Each structure stands twice: as C-alpha cells, then as structure tokens.
Amino acid sequence: MVLVQALVSGILIGGVYALIGIGLTIIFGVMRVINFAHGELMMIGMYLTYFLFTLLHVDPFVSVLITIPIMFAFGAFLQKTVINRILGSLPQNQILLTIGLGLIMSNTVMLAFTSDYKILTTSYSSSSLHIAGISVSQPLAVSFAITVAITAALYWFLMKTDTGQAIRATAQDREAAQLMGINVRRMSILAFGIGASLAGTAGALISPTYYVFPQVGSAFTLKAFVITVLGGMGSVVGATLGGIIIGVVESVGAVTISSDWKDVLVFAIFLVVLLVKPSGLMGKSRM
Amino acid sequence: MRTRLTALIALLCLAVPGVSFAAGKVKLGFVNTITGAEAPIGENLTNGVTMAIEDLKKKGIEVDLVKEDDTGKPEKALSAFEKLATRDDVAGVVGPYTSACANAVASRADQYKVPLLVPVAAKEEITQKGYKFVYRLNAPADVYSSVILDTILALDKPKTIAYVYANTDFGISTVKTAKEYAARVGLKEVADEKYQKGAPDFRSTLSKIKGLSPDLVFMVSYEVDAITLMRQSKEIGLAPKAFLGAGAGFTTAQFLEQKEVSNLVFSSTQWTDDVNWPGAKDFYNRYKAKFGKEPTYHAACAYEAMRIMAETAAANGGDREKTRAGLRSGSWKGIMGDVKFTDYEKFTNQNRHEMLVQQIQAGKYETVSPAKYATKKPVYPFRWK
Numbered sequence: 001m002v003l004v005q006a007l008v009s010g011i012l013i014g015g016v017y018a019l020i021g022i023g024l025t026i027i028f029g030v031m032r033v034i035n036f037a038h039g040e041l042m043m044i045g046m047y048l049t050y051f052l053f054t055l056l057h058v059d060p061f062v063s064v065l066i067t068i069p070i071m072f073a074f075g076a077f078l079q080k081t082v083i084n085r086i087l088g089s090l091p092q093n094q095i096l097l098t099i100g101l102g103l104i105m106s107n108t109v110m111l112a113f114t115s116d117y118k119i120l121t122t123s124y125s126s127s128s129l130h131i132a133g134i135s136v137s138q139p140l141a142v143s144f145a146i147t148v149a150i151t152a153a154l155y156w157f158l159m160k161t162d163t164g165q166a167i168r169a170t171a172q173d174r175e176a177a178q179l180m181g182i183n184v185r186r187m188s189i190l191a192f193g194i195g196a197s198l199a200g201t202a203g204a205l206i207s208p209t210y211y212v213f214p215q216v217g218s219a220f221t222l223k224a225f226v227i228t229v230l231g232g233m234g235s236v237v238g239a240t241l242g243g244i245i246i247g248v249v250e251s252v253g254a255v256t257i258s259s260d261w262k263d264v265l266v267f268a269i270f271l272v273v274l275l276v277k278p279s280g281l282m283g284k285s286r287m
Numbered sequence: 288m289r290t291r292l293t294a295l296i297a298l299l300c301l302a303v304p305g306v307s308f309a310a311g312k313v314k315l316g317f318v319n320t321i322t323g324a325e326a327p328i329g330e331n332l333t334n335g336v337t338m339a340i341e342d343l344k345k346k347g348i349e350v351d352l353v354k355e356d357d358t359g360k361p362e363k364a365l366s367a368f369e370k371l372a373t374r375d376d377v378a379g380v381v382g383p384y385t386s387a388c389a390n391a392v393a394s395r396a397d398q399y400k401v402p403l404l405v406p407v408a409a410k411e412e413i414t415q416k417g418y419k420f421v422y423r424l425n426a427p428a429d430v431y432s433s434v435i436l437d438t439i440l441a442l443d444k445p446k447t448i449a450y451v452y453a454n455t456d457f458g459i460s461t462v463k464t465a466k467e468y469a470a471r472v473g474l475k476e477v478a479d480e481k482y483q484k485g486a487p488d489f490r491s492t493l494s495k496i497k498g499l500s501p502d503l504v505f506m507v508s509y510e511v512d513a514i515t516l517m518r519q520s521k522e523i524g525l526a527p528k529a530f531l532g533a534g535a536g537f538t539t540a541q542f543l544e545q546k547e548v549s550n551l552v553f554s555s556t557q558w559t560d561d562v563n564w565p566g567a568k569d570f571y572n573r574y575k576a577k578f579g580k581e582p583t584y585h586a587a588c589a590y591e592a593m594r595i596m597a598e599t600a601a602a603n604g605g606d607r608e609k610t611r612a613g614l615r616s617g618s619w620k621g622i623m624g625d626v627k628f629t630d631y632e633k634f635t636n637q638n639r640h641e642m643l644v645q646q647i648q649a650g651k652y653e654t655v656s657p658a659k660y661a662t663k664k665p666v667y668p669f670r671w672k
Binding site for chain 1: 322323324326327329330454479480481482483485486487488489490491492494495498510511514515517518519521522523524541544545547548
C-alpha cells in the first residue's frame with residue numbers, strides 16, 4: 001500500500017518536473033543552448049503567481065493563464081536582446097551567459113522582495129482526496145491535469161501546425177531550415193518564449209504546495225538538466241518520460257530505502273542511462 | 288554633527304548620574320548568512336546585531352562593524368573569518384549562523400587568536416574541542432531534544448518515536464542527541480528519515496511513517512521545510528500523539544501563520560518574548576516596531592552575543608587576549624537570561640543556557656515548559672483541526 005502511495009505521489013510530482021524539463025529541452029533543441037537560468041525563470045513564474053494571488057486574489061491555477069503570456073514575452077525579450085548574440089559562440093560562453101542571467105534575476109528579485117520565504121496559503125494547500133486508501137494531494141492532482149493538458153497542446157502544436165513544424169525543422173538542422181525559407185531567428189525567439197512560459201507555468205503549479213524565495217531556482221535547474229539529459233536532449237517525449245521517472249524514483253526510493261538515499265538513486269539511474277545510451281532515452285545521436 | 292553628538296552624549300552622562308559608561312570605539316567582525324538559502328533566518332541575526340549596535344551607541348560604545356557574508360558555505364565562512372582576523376584586524380568575531388559554518392570557523396579561532404562568540408549554532412562539537420578562543424551563547428543540540436522530550440514525558444508515557452530531519456549538521460547532531468536521550472528513557476525508535484533540505488515532496492516518507500504509527504514524531508527542519516512537512520502530514524493523515532519540532536523552522540512567525548497545520552505543534556527554542564528575562568519583551572516590541580516583523584530566537588541570540596562581545600572588547604581596549612579573558616571571567620544578565628561561559632561535561636566556554644518549550648495554541652506561541660516560565664499548560668495529545 002505504501003508503495004502504491006509512493007508511486008502515485010511520484011507520478012504526480014513527476015508531472016511538474018516534466019514541465020520544467022520540456023521547457024529546457026525545447027530551448028536546447030532549437031538553439032543548442034543549455035539554459036542554466038531555467039530555474040530562475042521558474043522562480044519568476046512563482047513570484048508572479050504569488051503576487052497575483054496575494055494582491056489580486058487570482059487562484060494560482062487560474063493565474064497560469066496570465067503567467068503564460070507574461071513569461072512568453074519575457075523569454076522572447078531575453079532571446080532577442082541577449083541570447084541571440086551568442087548562438088554561434090563557444091558552449092562555455094553560452095553557459096556563462098545563462099548562469100549570469102540567472103544570477104541577475106535571482107539577485108534582482110532578492111533586492112526587490114528580500115530573501116523572505118513567501119508562502120502561498122490556499123484553502124486546498126494541504127487537502128487531499130482519498131481513493132481506495134490512497135491519499136491524493138488535491139493541488140498536485142490539479143497541477144498534474146494542467147501539465148497533461150499543456151503537454152498535449154504543445155505536442156499538437158509542434159506536430160501539426162506550420163509554425164510547430166518550422167520549429168522542429170530548425171531544431172533538426174538550423175542551416176537547412178534557413179535555406180528552406182524558415183525565419184530561424186523568429187523560431188529561436190518563439191522557442192525561448194515557449195521554454196520560459198513552461199518554466200513559469202511549472203512555478204505557478206508548484207507554488208500552492210511549495211514556497212517562493214529568490215534562490216529557489218537553482219535546485220530546479222539541476223533537476224531540469226538531469227531530466228533533459230535522461231530523456232534525450234531536445235526530445236519533448238523524452239523530457240516528459242524523464243520527469244516522471246525522476247519523480248517516481250525519488251518517491252519510491254524514499255520509501256523502500258531511505259529519503260537520504262533518493263538523490264543517490266536518481267543519479268545512479270542517470271549514470272546508467274548515460275553509460276548504456278549516451279544520447280538519452282529518446283535521444284538520437286547527432287554526432 | 289560630531290560635536291553635537293559628543294555634546295549630546297555628555298549631556299546624557301550628566302542627565303543619568305551614577306551610570307558609568309564603558310566608553311570607547313571597538314572594531315568587530317560579524318559573519319552571517321546574508322544571501323543563499325539560509326538568508327531568511329540570517330536576516331534575523333543581521334537585524335538583531337543592528338539593534339545591538341544602536342543600543343551600544345547609546346551606552347557610549349562605538350562599534351566599527353565589518354560584516355561578512357558566508358552564503359551558508361563553510362569554506363566561505365572560513366575565508367571571511369581569515370580576512371577579519373588578518374586584514375581587518377578586529378578585536379573579536381560574532382557568528383557564523385549555521386552549524387556547519389560555525390564549526391569550520393571555530394577550528395581556526397585559536398590559530399589566529401581571535402575571540403569568537405557563536406550566537407546560535409547548535410552542533411555540539413563546536414565547544415567540545417577545548418578551543419580557548421571559542422565561546423557559545425546558545426544551548427547546544429542536546430538541549431533542543433532533551434528539553435522537549437522531558438516536556439512530553441511529564442505528560443504521558445509514549446512508547447515509540449520517529450525521526451524526520453534535514454540532512455544538515457544541525458539536523459544530524461540534534462537527532463543524534465535525541466536518540467541517546469530517547470534510549471535512556473526507553474523510547475523505541477521506529478523510523479529514521481533524513482531528507483535533503485528544500486525537497487518539495489515528503490509524501491512517501493510521511494506515509495511510510497504513518498504506517499508505523501509512532502507515538503511521537505520528532506522533526507528538525509530549517510525554515511519552510513517545516514511547513515511543507517506539516518502540510519503533507521495533514522494531507523497524508525499522519526497523526527501521532529505529538530509533533531515535536533527542534534527549533535529553527537518550527538519557531539518562525541511564518542510557521543505560526545499556517546494555522547491550519549501548525550496548531551498544537553511543540554517546539555524547543557532558545558528564547559521567547561514572554562519569558563521573564565530582563566528586557567525580553569522590550570526587545571520584542573522595539574524589534575517589531577523597527578523591522579515590521581516578529582523576532583525569532585536567532586535575533587535575540589545575535590543581539591545578546593553582539594552586546595556581550597562589544598562590551599567586553601571595549602572594556603579591554605580591543606585587545607584580543609584580554610577580550611578572551613574577559614569573556615571567560617565575565618557574567619551578564621539580559622534578554623537571554625543569565626550568561627556565563629563555563630566548562631561542564633564535555634563542553635568548554637559554553638553558556639549553560641536554559642531552553643524553553645513552546646506550543647502553538649490558538650494561533651500563538653505559548654511557553655509551556657519549564658514550569659517557571661510557562662504561560663499556558665501544554666495541550667496533549669495532538670489532533671488535526
């Protein structure tokens with residue numbers, strides 16, 4: 001029973017992890033830039049949600065509708081003004097740039113709102129549904145449903161629409177796509193915007209049960225990175241799978257071994273996948 | 288401006304006859320976590336020290352304070368301390384906040400011969416190595432656990448206990464002492480769960496503990512992990528006879544605000560505002576007026592540590608060796624009660640501070656133990672609202 005409970009909790013939390021991972025993977029896929037400021041983008045989404053809730057009394061789950069466009073605009077702006085300039089440069093320069101962006105974001109937020117933990121208290125923050133003896137966290141269940149909806153919509157967008165196909169083409173081969181008349185700069189802006197809004201959404205979804213502070217991002221950046229590499233860099237399905245795997249491994253590992261060991265387990269699986277399939281679960285080797 | 292200030296001080300001296308001012312200027316260091324994940328509690332220490340400096344000024348002691356940020360990392364704390372000792376040439380250092388940082392810095396205090404007053408770090412080891420220059424104001428980790436278990440043992444005969452705690456120096460050393468104490472009083476351990484600080488999901492761990500139905504759940508957490516743990520305990524339906532929190536995250540105003548999950552939780556603390564130590568209530572009121580929030584025990588500890596260090600250093604003209612001797616021989620009375628650094632059991636230069644146990648009742652922290660400081664009777668057993 002405890003194991004089933006752990007499995008359910010793991011899948012639910014894994015959904016949110018997946019959302020963070022998908023954002024990172026899209027950005028990497030299209031631009032070959034590893035966005036180390038991804039957690040900070042999520043943090044900004046959390047602050048947006050927090051202030052929408054406390055000042056305007058918008059429910060965190062409804063506020064996703066506001067967070068998505070704002071974060072999209074913010075991401076697009078970052079891409080246009082900063083990231084675009086380093087697309088062709090050395091990977092270490094790109095890493096330094098995104099880490100720098102992340103530091104600027106977290107320290108600006110700290111300057112503006114201090115390092116105090118902000119806690120969102122909704123009427124359902126600690127409520128749960130009981131189904132056949134298993135307790136399902138109500139806020140997590142709702143966020144999982146939203147995650148599934150967003151992922152499905154995104155998948156449809158990437159597979160079926162012209163713009164989506166153009167984004168995928170850019171991801172496959174930037175130069176060839178350009179030769180085919182695709183505006184790759186615009187696709188990059190779109191991709192970063194989508195990535196940022198996904199990170200922001202993940203922040204919004206996790207805030208009713210978690211808490212907000214300027215440094216919250218770093219832990220999630222690492223997690224997003226592991227998820228993305230595990231699933232295969234650039235693969236949306238891979239990131240979804242990776243997120244759920246990490247969530248389940250953490251949760252089941254905490255029950256069967258010890259909560260102290262769950263990170264060891266996560267990274268052990270990560271290493272095994274890298275050894276057996278270096279390009280990740282769903283990744284295609286491009287080398 | 289300066290002449291006016293001097294005149295003002297002179298006037299004050301005349302106005303309050305019989306008060307001798309240990310006047311002087313003294314340069315001190317303060318190592319604290321100003322940024323990083325521990326920054327929110329660090330802010331309490333900063334505010335406490337800021338108030339101490341103001342109060343010292345009123346007494347005629349001008350403190351030239353050099354603040355250093357350790358970001359919660361021992362290696363940064365160490366280099367900050369080395370800078371204070373060699374470049375800034377301070378008379379003494381107050382800090383660092385966390386156990387890991389304080390422990391690292393303590394190991395070098397003797398080498399640089401700089402008096403170090405640890406305000407609030409709990410790891411026992413810090414004052415167990417026989418360092419001559421290391422002093423600690425707060426009670427060490429063993430008291431966090433014994434004081435709270437004693438409170439429960441006075442009410443009931445619980446049989447089993449489960450531990451959930453952060454994988455930090457503070458968490459590990461507090462639980463280690465709790466286990467020793469629990470073994471002595473015959474409490475059976477049913478679960479021992481360490482977790483990574485800041486984890487978003489404790490549900491699986493908590494449901495495992497629920498399956499073992501312990502009488503007591505003992506938790507050691509920083510900041511908001513305490514809230515996450517309690518929220519998810521409620522979600523899972525974990526309901527022991529008592530939730531025991533050792534200081535830190537269970538003693539903050541934010542924890543109190545979470546009325547739905549924080550009610551009836553016991554916690555051990557170094558300080559409360561309703562205790563009858565001289566100036567405690569006044570400190571609470573002034574702090575709240577100045578910073579717009581309630582002080583935690585960290586603020587009170589930092590305030591008192593800075594006051595003691597500055598007064599001792601000023602009285603000894605900023606000489607390091609004399610300041611150390613002054614800390615060793617002196618005794619103080621203030622918002623932390625009586626302070627005297629002594630050697631006992633395995634400790635050296637350790638203040639035998641009396642810890643308090645508080646319980647959240649009807650949205651307020653009430654001191655419930657020891658009896659002589661209690662404002663309310665403890666409510667037992669625990670039940671969800």
